[in-house]
Amino acid sequence: MSIDTARLREDFPILSREVNGRPLVYLDNAATTQKPRAVIEALTHYYETQNANIHRGIHTLAVEATEAYEGVRAKAARHIGAGNAEDIVFTRNTTESINLVARAWGDANLRDGDEIVLTLMEHHSNIVPWQLLAARTGAQLRYAGIDEEGRLDLDELRSLIGERTKLVSVTHMSNVLGTINPIAEIAEIAREAGALLLVDGAQSAPHLPVDVTALGCDVFAFSAHKMLGPTGVGVLWARPGLLAEMEPFLGGGEMISIVKPEGSTWAEGPHKFEAGTPNIADVIAFGAALDYLRELGMAEVREHEKRITAYAIEALERSGGITVHGPHDVEVRGGAVSFEVEGVHPHDVSTIVDAYGVAIRAGHHCAQLLMRHLSVPATNRASFYLYNEEREVDALVEALDEAKRVFGRVESRTAV
Amino acid sequence: MSRAEPQFDELYREVILDHYRRPRNAGALEAPTHQAEGANPVCGDEIELDVAVEGDVICKMAFRGQGCSISQSSASMMTERICGGTIGEARKVMRLFEAQLVEAAEPDPALGDLEALQGVAQFPVRVKCALLCWKVLREALSIDDTDHATSPQGD
Numbered sequence: 001m002s003i004d005t006a007r008l009r010e011d012f013p014i015l016s017r018e019v020n021g022r023p024l025v026y027l028d029n030a031a032t033t034q035k036p037r038a039v040i041e042a043l044t045h046y047y048e049t050q051n052a053n054i055h056r057g058i059h060t061l062a063v064e065a066t067e068a069y070e071g072v073r074a075k076a077a078r079h080i081g082a083g084n085a086e087d088i089v090f091t092r093n094t095t096e097s098i099n100l101v102a103r104a105w106g107d108a109n110l111r112d113g114d115e116i117v118l119t120l121m122e123h124h125s126n127i128v129p130w131q132l133l134a135a136r137t138g139a140q141l142r143y144a145g146i147d148e149e150g151r152l153d154l155d156e157l158r159s160l161i162g163e164r165t166k167l168v169s170v171t172h173m174s175n176v177l178g179t180i181n182p183i184a185e186i187a188e189i190a191r192e193a194g195a196l197l198l199v200d201g202a203q204s205a206p207h208l209p210v211d212v213t214a215l216g217c218d219v220f221a222f223s224a225h226k227m228l229g230p231t232g233v234g235v236l237w238a239r240p241g242l243l244a245e246m247e248p249f250l251g252g253g254e255m256i257s258i259v260k261p262e263g264s265t266w267a268e269g270p271h272k273f274e275a276g277t278p279n280i281a282d283v284i285a286f287g288a289a290l291d292y293l294r295e296l297g298m299a300e301v302r303e304h305e306k307r308i309t310a311y312a313i314e315a316l317e318r319s320g321g322i323t324v325h326g327p328h329d330v331e332v333r334g335g336a337v338s339f340e341v342e343g344v345h346p347h348d349v350s351t352i353v354d355a356y357g358v359a360i361r362a363g364h365h366c367a368q369l370l371m372r373h374l375s376v377p378a379t380n381r382a383s384f385y386l387y388n389e390e391r392e393v394d395a396l397v398e399a400l401d402e403a404k405r406v407f408g409r410v411e412s413r414t415a416v
Numbered sequence: 417m418s419r420a421e422p423q424f425d426e427l428y429r430e431v432i433l434d435h436y437r438r439p440r441n442a443g444a445l446e447a448p449t450h451q452a453e454g455a456n457p458v459c460g461d462e463i464e465l466d467v468a469v470e471g472d473v474i475c476k477m478a479f480r481g482q483g484c485s486i487s488q489s490s491a492s493m494m495t496e497r498i499c500g501g502t503i504g505e506a507r508k509v510m511r512l513f514e515a516q517l518v519e520a521a522e523p524d525p526a527l528g529d530l531e532a533l534q535g536v537a538q539f540p541v542r543v544k545c546a547l548l549c550w551k552v553l554r555e556a557l558s559i560d561d562t563d564h565a566t567s568p569q570g571d
Contacts, residue, residue: 345483345484345485346484347459347461347486347542347545348428348484348485348486351539351541351542352424355424362459363458363459363460364460368460371460377460377461377462377482377483378460402424406425406428407428409425409430409433
């Protein structure tokens with residue numbers, strides 16, 4: 001059964017608002033998605049009926065809040081095909097999840113001369129924590145390139161991974177090109193080299209059915225706010241046993257077992273990495289987002305996005321003067337579509353389409369290495385989600401026609 | 417219900433597009449006395465500026481950059497407007513230009529072509545684009561008017 005967007009859009013209050021006198025056309029879902037009423041209500045329900053600190057009270061509210069919070073661990077695990085809720089750590093976002101690994105695993109396991117292998121299509125959140133780790137340990141960074149269509153050069157990646165490689169960290173889906181990387185193949189290469197494989201799932205967990213066991217990665221990180229959930233919640237999954245081998249990240253309450261003047265022992269499982277009062281309300285509301293996605297079915301979400309992405313690529317290219325970056329085959333890409341409008345800078349594009357109520361992203365998308373590789377300072381990006389409709393693509397194309405017209409006015413006169 | 421078509425010909429006046437397509441004083445100077453570069457990390461606009469000063473007269477200017485029509489046309493018009501004048505005059509134009517954008521002041525005739533950028537004042541997120549080259553000029557000439565903010569918003 002395919003997704004009925006007309007019915008589903010009624011679940012999202014913000015989608016009925018107007019922007020600049022036009023219906024909002026929200027095409028910036030790779031940055032953050034909108035929230036269904038169920039998520040918004042879960043937040044208020046928690047504060048109105050259950051608010052208490054977790055893991056440290058005997059009273060009824062504390063018990064209810066703890067159960068609600070801990071229950072989301074199992075939902076998050078199920079969303080990515082992980083068997084064990086105790087392998088899920090809640091963080092603030094994907095960035096913090098990656099930084100946690102860089103600190104808690106990286107500092108203990110990397111030495112001078114070791115190598116970290118990344119790709120040119122990584123988000124800054126999957127580059128900068130490793131640069132900081134390299135500066136602390138003397139490890140070296142290596143970057144695998146991409147081909148002309150924006151696909152990972154798997155042969156180059158293979159050639160970069162060797163006995164010095166301690167860590168491979170790659171995105172599952174590029175936030176700029178939409179490219180889906182062959183994680184299972186990369187996992188095999190990393191495993192042979194004895195390297196840890198971290199997968200940045202910020203763009204895949206919201207849009208694809210994910211099974212970390214089938215992928216074969218060691219660590220998988222993603223963010224709630226890019227998948228209908230609230231901001232301020234990230235997830236870190238580590239393969240069974242790995243969390244126990246890692247040192248703590250932040251110290252404080254909740255992450256300890258026994259504290260003595262001369263030192264302390266650590267809490268078990270994910271609690272070791274959740275120092276202090278966590279983001280209880282938002283984690284609980286994230287549970288409502290995971291329920292919403294489960295009810296729809298991630299396979300249906302993926303099918304819907306394949307259709308609208310194919311429609312968008314075709315419509316953009318047919319309209320003329322537009323170049324779409326990244327793979328064109330929707331089987332190997334997701335719904336983040338970067339494009340350029342000939343002769344019009346992305347900022348100017350963004351300003352003009354905003355007047356039509358169309359929200360897209362213009363900029364380097366936190367991927368300056370990729371921008372340099374593509375030899376562009378910035379791109380426009382439209383990114384889709386389960387509530388987007390083909391008529392919204394049409395609204396984008398119409399607004400882009402205005403951008404082309406405005407900037408075409410002096411073209412003919414100056415091109416003497 | 418009638419809905420007005422967005423009007424962009426006023427923001428993107430032809431003189432702006434003309435400077436964007438055919439920037440004046442684009443390139444580098446052989447012997448600049450002052451140099452600076454600046455970027456807007458949010459959007460990736462970049463300007464590198466060379467200035468040749470004799471006494472207190474700005475004799476030559478050249479810039480290299482990439483970015484949106486607003487940032488690049490502003491740089492082109494800035495070099496055209498202040499080249500040949502004194503540093504004091506450049507400061508005066510800078511203040512008038514900032515007032516036009518930040519305070520939405522009526523354009524001053526002394527601004528010349530730069531008056532065309534007045535429409536940017538209606539688009540607060542784009543004001544930084546128009547001011548980038550002036551921030552670079554300020555740095556190149558070590559102009560310190562800390563009492564006069566160049567940026568209406570934080571990064």
